[in-house]
Amino acid sequence: MTKQPLIISTDPGIDDIAAMTISLFASEFDVKMLVPTWGNVALEYTLQNTLNLEEFLHTKVPVVAGANQPLVAPMISAASVHGKTGVAGYDFPEANEQLLVPGLAATLMHNAIMDSPKKVTLLGIGPLTDFALLIKQYPNVVENIAQIVIMGGNIGRGNHSPLAEYNIAGDPEAAQVVFHSGVEIKVAPLEIGNKTHITPQQMEEIKNCGEVGKMLYGLFSHIKEPDGDPRIKIFDPTAVALILCPEAFVIKKARVEIELAGRFTYGASVIDFMSGQPNAEVAVDVDLEKFSRWFTNSINQADQGIK
Template structure:
């Protein structure tokens, strides 16, 4: 079977790191590259974290550093850049992400010389029609820039599986999800580009994709270094959520980003997937960054659907997929 060609566009914190490990552990994926963006942390940190994970998994997947600022919203004083948090050295488990992925040593390699946006354009333009799957797990800044530079890359994209947005749930405001909120204009530009198969995996689904301490122990029992790193990161997230962002299930935490990888392994892990028109609020008011999904398909001036949105997830299937992928690291 031909491998699925994928590119991961990440702002690597704890859950991005797990997603990268899962993707690179999948023998059915050909990971062409990792592109990094400002998000959970400043882009030099997300790049270093991505390099650490790439080296953990053999160091064969190149990392390209991308945009340090949102697409347009920092221009003309319209918006200040998002302040980046760096966890104190003695408090790495008090924050869901920490600063660096301390479970891995400092990377010995550097990012590639080519910028992520330029590499995306070159790679997609050299590809066959509808042949590459994008897995964006942070703000869509890099992809928006690439499409603006060369709109023809859209036809080379087979699908986009995006961890972003919220239907009934927000985590940056009442309804705005962080990845979209950090660069709403980029998200809207990508939605407007005409990508044929764009799926939002929003907080509504990822909050059901939680892992427990028991799940972390199951992963740790796999016995490989990548599995140990994943288990440590899950435990870190559980501690972080229990400290300041409690979830309904005790001793558990949502592991957002790897759900996109799992959905490309088995689409049935996403439940109640609906076609919908989506508009991102870019008005800089109280709804700034909110993704408005018209799941009734008719309230937004009868616009045609421009995406799919998954409203739920099968938690146990998700955990099983992650464990199955990590079992591959024994080989």
């Protein structure tokens, strides 16, 4: 089986850790690069969290420091949800910078994508700043991008503001660049993450998935949802599942535009399922049983991978 080349832009963040862990050990992926960016917390933390995760997992994927702020918007933070460093709930081994590759993320991503004999998939599970910089700086790169898969946006209400989801609200201008790139885009919006919550029974199953399961159990147990919902929501892995377990989703074509000028709606995702000019495929429903089975099996596979 030919593996799918993958570059991950991430802002770990608890659910980012789960998404990266699954991706690093998925037999379908050849992860070329991890690009931590500002997002849930500042870049200094997301970068160290990425390096620490690889130390824990014993993986050797190159890490490239991404953007430390949005293109235009003031920087926001989700430290109240994920903890000051982004990964409250588990003490990772402190990693050195051995895997850190010096250079600008846009340039290094461009080089990796253009050098790849197979088109590369981009996975965006944080603000899309670095993907926007890549596309603007190197517009020819879109020719060798297979698809961009995003966890972000919202069909209805938001979780950062009444009408804006956090990842898109973090850098609305970057998101608009990505949605206008002409690349095939798949979206796991906020509503899908809200549905794929973890029950107490599933938490126990995860806890029993070896060292990886214990790590994720510790992280998930410390998530504090802003709305006070006691259920644990795992947003970022839904984007990975869109690639690896598409049968779990109902997907519809849509035109996605990002609101950049609204006083109260800045960063909102305007998702039009009636448009005759779609630029994305958006997940609108999920089979929770299929997703949960895939999720638990993926954690088990990752645990086997580190042994």
